[in-house]
Amino acid sequence: MLHPTSIVPDTMEAYLPQVSVRSQLIYSIILTALLVLLCALPIVHVDVSVQSAGIIRPVGERxxxxxxxxxxxxxxxxxxxxxxxxxxxxxxxxTDVVDTQLRSLRQQMAEKDAFIADISKLVRLRETTVLQAPALSSALYAQQYAQFRFQQQDRLAQRRKLQSELNVSRTLYAGRVISRIENQDKEYALQKLLNESRLQVENQLSQWQADLNMHRVALAELQTKEKQALQERRLxxxxxxxxxxxxxxxxxxxxxxxxxxxxxxxxSPNSALIAECYVTPKDIGQLRPGMKARFQIDAFDYNQWGMLEGKILEVAKDFTMLNDQPVFKVTCQLNQGHLSLPNGYQGRLKKGMTLRGRFMLAKRSLWQLLYDKADDWMNPTQFNR
Known part of the structure; x- marks a missing residue:
């Protein structure tokens, strides 16, 4: 291409011969940096982690x-x-109703205790000791014993009378004044009275023994009801x-x-604090108990306060819905319950504080990360899914 003579000094063809390369330092530095960077890609490793939101809560539920x-x-x-x-x-x-019920039960129990104490004394009586009155506290059995004792005293008087008549009859029979039959009638009357007296004692003692068993059963039932009432009262x-x-x-x-x-x-229990993180399904696959984690507390600027260390305690086996999105609950242990400033001032963790959890998955080289990115961009199978 021909240029006018007036502009020839300003053309590229005229300028380039005037340029002289004295040094290639900048070019060499840039080229060397690129080569060093390429060589470092498979050597330099960085931590690969996933992040999730979470909250601090106690181990025990409310x-x-x-x-x-x-x-x-x-x-x-x-x-x-x-x-x-x-x-x-x-x-x-x-507890007015229960207290009234308890008072009634205890009155009945005291009455049963008195009955059992009195009957226990009465059943120890024998035919020869029935007239030796024991000390009784209940009116019911004191009356029964008084009536029984009166009957026994009456029979004792009859026995003495018949015994006296029999003694006279034996004397008369020995003198042949009365017949043998008349004497035998006196003996029979006395023996009948003794048998009736003995039978009355046995029947009365049997009745008192039956009453004793009945009152013991009733007392046990009342004690059971009292225990139930006391348990109800505690409620x-x-x-x-x-x-x-x-x-x-x-x-x-x-x-x-x-x-x-x-x-x-x-x-809200005073149990130890834990971090509960909500991890999305795409990030949950590689998380497992025992993995290390770091936590950035939203209430404390991590540039000043730093981050908390911890580890995963449990990974939920099933998802839960949070804000209409499926997430997995990941429970984590916190190594300490506070954050500290460089001057030593401590900020205590509290239940309900929100946080960001970072879970360390692995160490990957820069080359692997670059390859993964390139694969995501260029692999045609990614677009066919």
């Missing part, structure tokens, strides 16, 4: 406060966010099942009525 019986509130012993120990009283329901006192903090108390006051199973609040 315990709901629900009464097992219906009743009227008598006292409320706790307030919102109050710390409690296992066994502390949370709420007391009125009217709501106790803290675990140590923790009371939360979400229902608006109940003394005099309020509560239903069986009504939610009255929750206890």
């Amino acid at each position: 315990n709901e406060i629900r009464p097992l019986v219906a009743g009227i509130v008598e006292k409320i012993r706790v307030r919102e966010n109050q710390s409690v120990q296992a066994g502390d009283t949370l709420l007391q329901l009125k 009217y006192t709501l106790l803290a099942p675990v140590p923790g903090a009371v939360q979400q108390l229902a608006g109940k006051y003394p005099g309020s009525y509560v239903q069986v199973g009504e939610a009255l609040g929750q206890i």
Whole structure:
């Protein structure tokens, strides 16, 4: 191509011969850097990890406060966010009905105890000792014994009378004043009276023994009912099942009525803190218990506070839905319960804090990572799926 003479000095053809390359330092540096970078690709390894959102929660689940019986509130012993120990009283329901039942049962038990004590003395009596009155405390068996003793005293008087008549009859019979039959009649009358007296004693003792067995059975039944009533009475006192903090108390006051199973609040347990992360299905495949993890707490700037170390404790075997997305729960142990600034100030972890979990899968070389990226971009099978 021909140029006008006036512009020839400004053309490329005229400029290039004037350029002289004195040094190729920059070019050499760039080329060397590229070569070093290429050589380093299979040597330099970096950590490969997956990330997921999560939350800090206690090992134990929250315990709901629900009464097992219906009743009227008598006292409320706790307030919102109050710390409690296992066994502390949370709420007391009125126990008037159960208390009345217990008083009635105990009165019946005291009566049965008195009956058993008296009958135990009576059944030890024998024919020769029935008139030796034992000390009795119950009116019922004191009356029975008094009547029985009166009958025995009456028979004793009859026996003495018949014995005297028999003695006279034997004297008369020996003198042949009366016949043998008349004497035998006197002997028969006395023996009949003795047999009747002995039978009455045996029958009465048998009746008292039957009463003793009956009262013992009745006492055992009353004791069983008392135990049941005491167990029911304990249900009217709501106790803290675990140590923790009371939360979400229902608006109940003394005099309020509560239903069986009504939610009255929750206890957040004071157990150790763990991290619960929600991992997507595409990242869950390589996670397993024992893998190391690091946690970035959202409430603390990790550039200043750093990150927490930990490990995976458990990987859920089934997914759960979170915000209409399937996720797997991954439970992780935290190596410590606080973060620290360089000056030593500590920030304590609290239940409910959100975090980002990073799970270390493997160490991969830069060459492997570059190959994986290129494979994702260029492998035609990726587009056929």
